[in-house]
Amino acid sequence: MTINQAPDVEFYLDAATRKNTRRSYEAAVRHFEVDWGGFLPASSDSIAKYLASYAGTLATSTLTHRLAALAQWHIEQGFPDPTKAPLVRKILRGIRAEHPAQEKQAKPLLIEQLDRIDRWLADAITAARDSGQRGEHLRHTRNRALVLLGFWRGFRGDELTSLQAEHVQLAAGEGMSCFFPRTKGDRQHKGVTFHAPALARLCPVSAYLDWISLAHIESGSAFRSIDRWGHVGDDGLHPNSLIPLLRAIFSKVGVDGADEYSGHSLRRGFANWAAADGWDTKSMMEYVGWKSIQSAMRYVDSSDRFARHRPAPLRQIDDAEQ
CATH class of the missing domain: 1.10.150.130 (Tyrosine recombinase, N-terminal domain)
Structure with missing residues (x-):
């Protein structure tokens, strides 16, 4: 200029x-x-x-x-x-x-359901690879990374669909960081970095690494569309496509009431898992990025221990999965 x-x-x-x-x-x-x-x-x-x-x-x-x-x-x-x-x-x-009305909330994805979905996707990936179906191989690999990262990081749908590959730092077997130049909770527009651990099971790090390696993605949108011929699109998934995509996955796996889930189901699912695992309020807010207790409480079922603010030592996610 x-x-x-x-x-x-x-x-x-x-x-x-x-x-x-x-x-x-x-x-x-x-x-x-x-x-x-x-x-x-x-x-x-x-x-x-x-x-x-x-x-x-x-x-x-x-x-x-x-x-x-x-x-x-x-x-x-x-x-x-x-x-x-x-x-x-x-x-x-x-x-x-x-006209009082209770706020409608997304149905949380339970850890047992996440495990079931991951096993189904892993089997589907193997079957597609062995049969030479590149489109299905790519699609199932992307979906596995999308679901695992969305759950363990408690991401909103727009965060998942706007994630840029060049803003992701990976250390296989250790963890990953995801930087967002802009996100909903960042009122000062300074950018926010979220970290995710490598896990012994249901690992978002290895799943994401498998996806970008298979799709040859180095920059641009991390999660993209895939056409019937197995071509990976240049643009990221549209935010409005995430809910139908998740529901289609859950339906194929046989999750009951698949149409009751939304993009927030991953976020609520993680919040409920962490609450049941003994995370205290402060740890929950710091990890997910909530700025107020009220925001956090909207994502956790009232019957959960987190709702009673029971303090507990922060445990590693992979320790709980052993």
Whole structure:
């Protein structure tokens, strides 16, 4: 950039917001304008009517998200924020009172199910390799790495699909680190590094190494699509494809209620495993990256020991698997 060249302000403003957040906000504004027929800039009265129109139909959390999107649109366009009006806040309180609902959570993947899935994938990898089915060999190898890394690191779906191979450091038999320049909990945009251990069983390190070696991936998206001819795509898996992918794997393995699982099932599964294994609250939060106890508690079943904040020494994952 020359000294006289104007900086690309829009580029950096765009970079300040995560892609998933930006997409969801755009969809929320489109819903208000197109689906409901609202006008922008909006008045507090029209916002209140919009909320009332979908009360009981959409979850309160969804309506709150729509408000955040509308608030951001008005602020960015230089208009007063109508969502802060007392009328809107009162309507939202009334909706919460009349339509209370328990937050819907992903079904956690249990350690026994993870073991079963891994054995099935290992057998499928061997069968595909021996029969010369490169596409299936690649697909099962990728899926094994995806599931094991997602579980043991407690990754969100968007973290798994955005992981870049050049940001992964591997030490076979020891562990691996995954650096994310941007992630949901990183409000300062400093980047976050997560570490995962090498395990005696269900090892995410060896599974990931098998995948990138087979697919010849050195940089770019770590987890990619594979076509019917066994060609590995250049782009990463789309975040929306992760849930169908996981459900298809679980269904093939014979996991009951496969359609009840989502990308968060790996994260919740790890949280419940760690809780049952005696991890205390602080250790759990530091490992997964939660900033508050409330965030951590959302991922652990209330009946678990973690919910009672029982302190316990931190054990190595591989020690528990012996």
